[in-house]
Amino acid sequence: MGSLRYAYDRVDLNGDGSPEIVATVQGPYTCGTGGCNFYVFRNGVKGPTLVTRMTLFRPPLIVAEQKHHGWKDLIVNVRQDAGHGGYAVLSFDGRGYPSNPSAPPAQPLRHPIKGTALLAMKPEPNQGLPLPCAP
Secondary structure, eight states: OOOOEEEEEEEOSSSSSSOEEEEEEESTTTEETTEEEEEEEEEETTEEEEEEEEEEEEEEEEEEEEEETTEEEEEEEEEEETTEEEEEEEOOOSSOOOSOTTSTTSEEOOSOOOEEEEOOOOOOTTSSEEOOOOO
């Protein structure tokens, strides 16, 4: 079955002074040729609450300085086919980020955007932290 591993970071995406959690989970059932699962969580009164679940995530995550609806844009690597790829800009729509970086409303990156790289790990099975799972 293989092991699940995760990587995460904290970054204030909405400028409220409280960092959100960005995380990716890697394993045989969470990754495919296009990428892995990715999550954005917001700190809530009862703990983290899910803002966005995205498929096809490929590190690194770049958190842009530009914003939409008060949240910073995210830039992710997108695999278009076996030999080609690029980057997509994911803008917050008031409720969340797009769930698929390879389809609209995600937009291809057309010009350089300043940002900070996070989760800059290679998608290899031995990187990241082991995810404890119930037997």
